[in-house]
Amino acid sequence: MPASRLRRVAVLVLEGAKPLDVGIPAQVFTTRASMPYEVRLCGAAPGLVSGGDGLSYHVAHGLEALAWADLVFIPGYRFPDREDPPSAVVEALVTAHGRGARLAAISTGAFALAATGLLDGRRATTHWHYTRALAARHPLVRVDENVLFVDEGSVLTSAGAASGIDLCLHILRGDLGVAASNHAARRLVAAPYRSGGQAQYVPRSVPEPLGERFAATREWALRRLDEPLTLDVLARQAAVSPRTFSRRFVEETGYTPMQWVMRARIDRARELLERSERGVEQIATDVGLGTGANLRSHFQRILGTTPSEYRRTFTRGE
Secondary structure, three states, X not given: OOOOOXXXXXXXXXXXXXXXXXXXXXXXXXXXXXXXXXXXXXXXXXXXXXXXXXXXXXXXXXXXXXHHOOEEEEOOEOOOOOOOOOHHHHHHHHHHHHOOOEEEEOOOHHHHHHHOOOOOOOEEOOOHHHHHHHHHHOOOOEEOOOOOEEEOOOEEEEOOOOHHHHHHHHHHHHHHOHHXXXXXXXXHOOOOOOXXXXXXXXXXXXXXXXXXXXXXHHHHHHOOOOOOOOHXXXXXXXXXXXXXXXXXXXXXXXXXXXXXXXXXXXXXXXXXXXXXXXXXXXXXXXXXXXXXXXXXXXXXXXHOOOHHHHHHHOOOOO
């Protein structure tokens, strides 16, 4: 998708909307010189919308904004499992999707998206507190309670509020490339890529405070992607046994150590393809994948494209 084309973003504010869920896409995609987006906040009708947590919103646009938008965000709202949004809202979402708009739900906004039927037969997620309620209310939706977000192409969902940032950065990576996404993450003072699932935030019957135990090991590995990084090497750096490291790393990040290393290497390769003139063979060496053939193989498997095609899509100056 050409980086120069203006993309139109609507943020649909429903009754009981959660302030952080509304603010994240509004801030990430707000119109600025470095970001080719225009954002409009809308509701079922223009005017005052009662929000959650003591805040209300004055929106300038009604549902006509959904007919204008290329990308529609549905922020989370209070009591999503009690009743569906108004039929006019549901119909407007279905119509927007039918003409090609992407629909992206943050947290409990997944309930409004599920009410359209567009998530039937597809994977989706929501805040961990509501995953069972979403599955019960919409049994045709394949609810994944462990991930931070799910991208099903034209419909996307994310977990709790902070994972809305992960979803927005993911969309930016797809639209504009890794460099633009990383720039936005720095502006937000947020992690550019948070691979962990939301299971680490779910209360346990026996508390086990894992948190970011291996964050220092991951930072250490990111500075050494061109070196051999085996499970034994990483476990030794973390000062635990390989078995313990592997088990707890999955609990903390949602990936095995070697899956995480591979994705980190591919992300670094993407940045080098965007921001340097280095050849594929040199980049493969720089990120620890050895040969261009190896880089191409993993690039295709993880991203569904080739390094050369990626570079053509996300070259500097577009």
